Amino acid sequence: MTFPDLTADLRARIPELRGTLEANAATAPLSWFRTGGPAQLLFAPADEADLARFLAALPAELPLMVVGLGSNLLVRDGGLPGVLIRLGKPFAEIAVEPNRRVRAGAGAADVKVARTAAEAGIAGLSFLRGIPGTIGGALRMNGGAYGGEVKDVLVEARGVTRAGDVVAYTNAEMGFTYRHCAVPDDVIFTGALFEGRPGDPAEILAEMNAITEARSSSQPVNTRTGGSTFKNPPGRKAWELIDAAGCRGLRRGDAQVSELHCNFLINHGKASAADIEGLGEDVRRRVRETSGVELEWEIKRVGLAAEG
Incomplete structure (x- = not known):
């Protein structure tokens, strides 16, 4: 299926847009299943402000969704009408902060966040090694594996609403339950702050290696x-x-x-x-x-x- 090209209209609506727009973009390379039809429009924002500007100007009738690593995504063969947003490198930064905290963009791979925490001697985030996705997906689904869940370590999540407003949520405001959070579906997460506990880097890395071996032998x-x-x-x-x-x-x-x-x-x-x-x-x-x-x-x- 080929969808109508929306790029010219959106560029005219948002002349200051800095991210990339692609019409009828292949989605198969974006999911681990490597199959599925095209996205009517694929947008990769340059940063959070660029994303907010885009969402504020996006026609309300256009469907919208976001993709990370595509580890739990199946796009049907007829394709995806509307806009698919991919959070790339600008949203993949990871930084260690005081008090055993780690700040990560929603596009950061869970495994990289786990490794950054381990190398800094921050325990409690090793379970992220067992989740094959990004922080954005882990927030949305209260991702969990090997005895840990996002709700156990999250301090605050940050995102952008469909109206283009930047918002923040405390752990309690996320409304976490099993594989679910209560934040409205049209909020696109852009980052999160996690807090662990003191730990020995060698022991944490050994725990992560055990998770890797367990996944390889059972999945x-x-x-x-x-x-x-x-x-x-x-x-x-x-x-x-x-x-x-x-x-x-x-x-x-x-x-x-x-x-x-x-x-x-x-x-x-x-x-x-x-x-x-x-x-x-x-x-x-x-x-x-x-x-x-x-x-x-x-x-x-x-x-x-x-x-x-």
Whole structure:
């Protein structure tokens, strides 16, 4: 699908814009699944002020979403109407501050934040090593792994509203629950401040290495996959329900349920987004039939189905 080109109109609306605009931009390179249709418009802001200026002038009827590393994103084959915002290098800075605090941009990779904290002797942020995404996504989903969650270490988050207003939220104001925060969906996070506790760098790095080894031995890393496909139901583990439903290794075309960890879906090379999403729905149906549990997607599925 090819969408109408919005770049000229938006450049005219916002002549002082400094970021890059691209019409009908490929989204497959932006997600770990490496599949999906184009984005009508891809915007990479130069900094927070540039983002705020863009959002303030953006027509209200245009859909809007943001992407980080794309580790938990599936764009459907018909593409994504509206605007996709990618927070690149200007939002990837990480700095150590007094009192065992780390400030990071929303585009910073979780693993790099964990490593920066470890090298500074700040304990408590090692769990970020197990989250394959950026700080923005971790804020939005209260990202957690290996016994830690964002809610345990966040001091404050910063973002920009759809109206272009810069806002800040304390930990309490984030409204964290399991894999969720209560901040309105149209707020784009731009950064966060975390606080850990004193620790020995060597011990923290050893803990991170253990997380790396655990992920490598139990998850299909270095493949075209997303993060965990489904949320764990209360008191249950999604992978156990999927395994009990006989879905380990299940395929639909080039899409497959991982045989190593069956809460991961894999694109073996030529799977369409429809193949991957359809396989996920097959899994949900089988789990519902065998256990009565309705699995909830954790991977974010967006956009339009292919034409026809």
